[in-house]
Amino acid sequence: MSARRSLEGQVAVVTGAARGVGEVLARKLSARGARVALVGLEPEALEGVSRRLHTESAYWHADVTDHTAMARVAKDVEAHFGQVDIAVANAGVATGGPFIDSDPQSWRRVIEVNLIGGAVTGRAFLPALVSARGYFLQIASLAAIAPAPMMSAYCASKSGVEAFAHCLRAEVGHAGVRVGVAYLSWTDTDMVRGADQHEVMRELRQQAPWPANRTYPLGPAVDRLVAGIERRSPHVYGQWWLRGMQSVRGCLPSAIALGGRRQMRRFAPRLGEVSTGLVGAGGVADEQARALSD
Template sequence: MSAARSLEGQVVVVTGAARGVGELLARKLSARGATLALVGLEPEELKQVSERLYGESAHWYADVTDHEAMEQVAREVKARFGKVDVVVANAGVATGGPFVDSDPVAWRRVIEVNLIGSAVTGRAFLPVLMESRGYFLQIASLAAMTPAPMMSAYCASKSGVEAFAHSLRAEVGYRGVRVGVGYLSWTDTDMVRGADQDEVMRELRGRLPWPANRTYPLGPAVDRIVAGVERRSTHVYAQWWLRGMQSVRGYLPSLIGTVGAREMKRFASRLDAIPKGLVGAGGAADTQARDRRG
């Protein structure tokens, strides 16, 4: 493990910074002396987050899937603060329910925000990270390690960003840029609470084996991410047991296929009632932003 380095004076970009993991991460990094550049789709919420931070900060309204907008953000962050040391690609949305009955627009949007948005973020900021020999942290999920029924878009997107980050690490390491992947299980955010509003999704999650069947507090999870940023870690585990999942993940697809089929049969008569849109307050903000753009 790399030695921790001071975040004093480091310029950190966090996408999806209006709420949840992004918002608390920004606050904790700011408390350690970092300068924060916040990016998201909720300008008023971003402004409020920025005003609560300890040191210097600024916020930008941008859709992470918009390459031109994100390139403009990268130029403006560099112009404002003189450099970029760390980028945390955290923006994400989710939807649930059976794939065959899913809303194709919502399903595609999960892929666009989570996977394409991360790549667009990387493309926009890698030139300035190469200048600073910085760190790119890609937020993934337990969903990157194990497939799950009713989460096809989310699992596909998080598996994709994990592979993207691993590929990127090999490409930019010789340029001095370190690349990490952050893994989180179910953590107490608007996204998870939004998913739990549906009774079937909540019951299905409750039937997962321990320790994957519980919701974990946000604070300790973000503390682990902060420690990963300080060490510029290759892997960051927001819950202690996720590290152990790496050693057994090869067995999980067949296991989930068998157990998941049994559970889906159990809930078959109730599946039609599952909402098909993006979940949580962040999902609502994404939908509203796209509606405004027409």
Template structure:
């Protein structure tokens, strides 16, 4: 059933750019009030200004439980309720696991998985009170494994499982939980990954339709529609729905085909090993900079304060 979004208070994490920013603007056009959470105050303010006077911004790192709890309290104080939460914040890194930067690899899992857990922990009490909707943004990476993306696949498989578990726990409280799936979509994260020539070529050799980058706006339109229906599954590209029925067969196929591709690209990967391993895209850079600032303030190792 389609739900009217007029006056609904929607919280979006990772709202400074990409999917989060466009989703905020489109939901604002549907009459929603937006609470935008992210790491980049200037970009967040620009998005909020485009969403109208009811939009607000909160600078918080999703991996910082205390900061997320404080943001949730402030959002409740301002709006009086929370109807929808979209756990969208995410980062990525690419390349062979054996060559990966250990801190960057762990950070992907921390932000994507534990950041989503912290988001749910902060906002679920408000969603119980409003009998609201929690949408966890996952990925094609949750449906199929992919070489060179071990951290991202692990984190997105994790958030998918987390959301499925959460759905059953809170259903009797009137809260609906959905999972959103996106393939390669034209965002800063994907463009950042494509700056690596080897990774870009490897992706181009994937079978259709997984080998192309999809425009952002139609993908976000599908997410908006899913929020309006409070859907259990939201597919940003039409063909992702079909992946659900074959996902059990995909790992063995990927292993067979991927072995040949990895052998073929091994010399180039070895020759360019020093060019990859860090977080990709402007969102990844923002997270790294925030971690560095937190480390400088605490004298620690760069982790969240």
């Protein structure tokens, strides 16, 4: 395990910083002395987060799937702070329900924000990270390790960002840039609470084997992310047990398919109750921002 590096004076970019993991991560990075650039779709919320930080900060309103906008943000951030040492691709949305009944636009949007948004963020900030010999952290999920029914878009996107980060690590390591993948289980965020508003989704999750059936507090999970950033770790686990899942992930698709058949048969009469749109306050913000841009 690498030694921790001080974050004092370093510049960290966090996407999806208006709420949830991004907001708490920004606060904890600032508490350790980092200067923070916040990126997201909710200017008022970003301004509020920025005001509460302990160190120098600024915020930018941008859609992480927009190459032009993110390239402009990267230039502005570097001009404002003089450098970029850390970039965290955290922005994400989710939808649930059976794929066959899914809303095509919402399904596609999950892939766009989570996977393409992570890649666009990397493309925008990699030149500055190369100059600083910095660190790029891609937020993935248990969904990358254990693909589950009723979560096809989210699992596909998080499997994709995991693979993207692994490829990127091999490409830019010679330039001194470290790349990490962070894995989180069900964590107490607006996204998870939004998914839990649908009874079928909540019951499906609660029937998963322990410890994957719990909702974990946000603070300790983000503390682990900060420790991973300080160490420039290739893998960061928001919950202690996720590390062990790596050793059995090859067996999981078959086991999940077997259990999924039973669960889907039981839930079949109630599947029409599940909303097909984006979940949580972040999903609402994304839909509103796109409606305004149309």
